[in-house]
Amino acid sequence: MAHNMDLVCKEIIYDEVDSRYAEPDPTMVADIRVIHNLLSLERLTIPACNYFGxxxxxxxxxxxxxxxxxxxxxxxxxxxxxxxxxxxxxxxxxxxxxxxxxxxxxxxxxxxxxxxxxxxxxxxxxxxxxxxxxxxxxxxxxxxxxxxxxxxxxLEWNITAVTAFDFVDQILERVKWGSDDSRLREHSHTLIHVCSTETIFMQLEPSLLAAGCIASASRGLNVSSKLAVGYDLCRFTLHDLTKIDFVVKVVEEIVAKEISEKQIQQQQQQMCAATNGSCKDQYQQAPQKVSSSGATNPKEQQPETPTDVQFIYF
Known part of the structure; x- marks a missing residue:
């Protein structure tokens, strides 16, 4: 006897997206082969050239x-x-x-x-x-x-790549000072995001960028000693301390510039508001910020850096 069966797979729509992150896998953190594999694979997906010009x-x-x-x-x-x-x-x-x-x-x-x-x-x-x-x-x-x-x-269907993000937890979970300040992980990711927008880091090894951002964040938060942090980063990423220090210097210069430009922009917007919008023409060429509904917000002409660099300390 035949029975009618409903095989339709209905999509479940959640009212709220579960944005909780999984805890680090202790097995992967304990296995040094994970970092070794990341280091051996990272060069395969680095952009092949500086394509400008x-x-x-x-x-x-x-x-x-x-x-x-x-x-x-x-x-x-x-x-x-x-x-x-x-x-x-x-x-x-x-x-x-x-x-x-x-x-x-x-x-x-x-x-x-x-x-x-x-x-x-x-x-x-x-x-x-x-x-x-x-x-x-x-x-x-x-x-x-x-x-x-x-x-x-x-991309020849090669749509997996090693990024600087992949090294952050692998390093922080393996070092004693990785849990000294709860903000260290967040600040490291913020610096990686900001640096990813800069052309100068386009062909840099992800492991070196991660090491530089972690070192910069740790110095700003006074996490452990500079010597201990540098030793651990060199040990896990196999990069020279001189290279890491150079990346830290460039990262801090970029973030300082971002903070300065943002402060100037905020001051200009405050002056514009104080003069009842008389300087409106000054911002007409700035890109407008588009909301998810497609509407533009005239009060937010210039997009801000989303991961707020003003909370990064040096």
Whole structure:
């Protein structure tokens, strides 16, 4: 006797997204082979070249900075998991190493990188409709879907990459001073995100960038001694202390510049508000911040750095 069976798989829609993070796996933390494997694999997915002026004739470093900062803002507002943004930037740069595009497609490429990275590193990936809304619908969902396939093909389906994020927990969970300050992990990730928007770090080994950001965060928070931190970072990443110190110097210069520019921007906005908006024309060329609904907020002309660098101490 035949029976009618309902085989429809209905998607469960949760009212609130569970954003809790899994605890570090003690087995992986205890096995030194994990770090050794990360170190051996990291060079395979570093962008192959500095594509400005060679592969990309129409794209300049400042354009990458603008789009990368926008991508970081989207990740922050959508509460993406911390590993999503570094992976998206890796996809973004590797694509530009092999496929020339014009500047008008740069934000579209950023959307595709975020979409693909969120599918790999998140339980709840971003949607094409949300990403389209963040471009004020200048990029359509259909374009994002089409370019996602183009990106995957240009990356030759190699859509897993080692990023600086992958080294942070592996290092902090293995050192005595890793739990001295609860803010150390957060500050290290913040520095990695900020540095990922900078062209100067585009071809740097992820392990070296992670070591520099951890060292900078530990110094700002007065975690352990500089000598102990440096010894442990050299021991786990196999990089010279001279290289790590140089990265720390560049990181601190970049963050200090970000803080200074943000403070100047806030002062200008306060002056503008005090004069009843008489300096409005001064900000007309600043990129507008687009909400998830696609509407622009006239009070927030210039996007802020989402992971607030003002809470980083040196």
């Amino acid at each position: 060679s592969i990309q004739q129409d794209i300049k470093p400042n354009m990458r900075k603008i789009v990368a900062t926008w991508m970081l803002e989207v990740c922050d507002e959508q509460k993406c998991e911390e590993q999503t943004f570094p992976l998206a930037i890796n996809f973004f740069d590797r694509f530009l190493c092999v496929c020339p595009i014009d500047r008008y497609h740069l934000q579209l490429l950023g959307c595709c990188a975020l979409l693909l990275a969120s599918k790999i590193r998140q339980c709840h990936p971003l949607t094409v409709d949300v990403l389209s809304a963040y471009t004020d619908h200048a990029v359509s969902p259909e374009q994002i879907r089409s370019w996602e396939l183009l990106m995957i093909s240009k």
